[in-house]
Each structure stands twice: as structure tokens, then as C-alpha cells.
């Protein structure tokens with residue numbers, strides 16, 4: 001722009017305008033700011049294109065919940081055995097040779113519940129077939145009962161809390177019991193025995209929430225709405241023959257109840 005003034009005069013004019021309150025340099029021609037492209041509006045969070053949510057760690061299935069729904073969906077014992085055999089959350093399954101579900105008469109008045117398969121049971125896929133099982137058979141015979149009796153009054157049905165052998169026959173841990181318990185409870189409901197016999201601490205822990213078999217044995221309790229008799233495990237009787245006297249008393253207690261005398 002040719003103003004016809006030198007730089008000293010231009011500076012003096014500028015200082016004068018500043019004196020008068022000018023605080024912004026403007027152009028000679030006015031600027032129509034409405035006709036200019038609008039400045040991009042700040043994008044609100046709501047208007048921003050949705051970014052995918054951060055990936056959540058994959059939800060781990062809860063074994064107890066899964067066991068409950070698998071067991072509840074089984075309409076009969078065969079379906080329950082299939083559902084339990086297909087259950088993948090129990091590590092014991094990977095170390096076991098066989099799935100051990102039950103033996104005897106499913107319509108028997110008495111259901112015996114033990115702990116878990118041992119070596120022989122793991123090999124054969126049937127509960128109580130080793131030394132402890134042979135002793136159990138003798139004890140039952142002594143009160144006129146057996147797993148093969150043709151009559152439901154004299155027959156027994158036998159299962160365990162766990163269907164897979166724990167390594168070296170160790171005691172089942174609390175998590176293993178908790179994830180198998182829904183299957184055991186459904187097992188009892190479907191077999192519908194009049195009486196449940198709990199052999200040793202593990203079934204007492206699982207179904208009564210109590211241990212201390214020496215104190216519990218021989219006294220009627222209640223399991224899933226039916227009478228339950230805790231007694232010594234036959235493996236304990238093999239190690240402690242002196243306890244056979246009390247086991248015999250428990251068998252007589254069971255017999256009396258079955259005959260309506262207890």
C-alpha cells in the first residue's frame with residue numbers, strides 16, 4: 001500500500017492509534033466473516049465415531065455354575081452319566097482311565113455314597129470293586145443286602161462324590177467336591193432312594209457340610225430331604241479293624257430303619 005508517509009510518520013500514527021485504544025491490526029477493506037468457511041466445530045464426544053470397546057478378557061466359565069446347569073438338564077440317570085462324563089472342568093478327568101458313575105440297583109431303597117474311585121475302580125469303571133469294595137459287599141451280605149439283589153428292598157445302589165480317581169488316591173479337594181456336588185445331588189434326586197448312607201468324611205463334608213466321622217457315625221441326619229446315615233468308610237475299617245464293631249452297629253441301625261423298626 002502506497003501511503004505517501006515515511007516509516008517514522010507511520011510509526012507515529014500507529015502509536016497515536018494505540019493511544020486512542022486500538023488493539024487490533026485490521027485490513028483496509030472490511031472482511032465479511034460470515035462468508036468465510038466456518039471453522040470446524042469441536043467434535044463432541046457423543047458425535048465422535050464409536051471406537052470399538054477395549055477387548056475384555058474372555059469370561060471364564062464358572063465350573064460350579066456349569067455343573068449345576070448340566071446336571072439340572074439331565075432328565076434321567078443315563079443322561080446324567082453322559083452329562084457328567086462330558087464335563088471338562090475337573091482336571092482329575094485327564095488323569096483317570098475311566099469315568100466311574102455307579103453300580104447296583106438304581107431303584108434300590110438304599111443309596112450308598114463313597115468318596116472317589118481308587119486304582120481298581122479306575123481300571124474297571126465301577127465303584128467299590130477293590131479291597132474296600134469287597135469288605136463293603138461282605139458287610140452288606142451280613143444284613144441280607146447286596147448290589148445284585150433282585151428285590152429293591154434288599155438291593156443297594158452305589159456311587160461316589162467324585163467319578164474320577166484322584167492321583168495316588170489323595171483326598172478330593174474342596175473345589176473338586178464343589179464342582180461335582182451338583183451331579184451328586186441330581187444323582188440322588190433321580191435315583192430317589194429312601195435312605196442315603198454316607199461312607200466316610202468326604203460324603204459327609206459334601207452333603208452334610210460336616211466332618212468328624214467318629215462323631216457323626218451311627219446318627220441319623222438328613223440329606224436332600226431324606227434320612228442319611230453316616231458310617232465309617234470300609235477302607236478305614238481295613239486299616240482299623242477295631243472300628244468294625246461300630247460299623248456293625250451302624251449296619252443294624254440301617255436294617256432296623258428299612259424294616260420300619262428304627
Ligand code: URA
Pocket residue numbers: 114115116117118121126127128129130132133160235
Ligand atoms: N473308595 C471309595 O470311596 N469309592 C470307591 O469306589 C472305592 C474306594
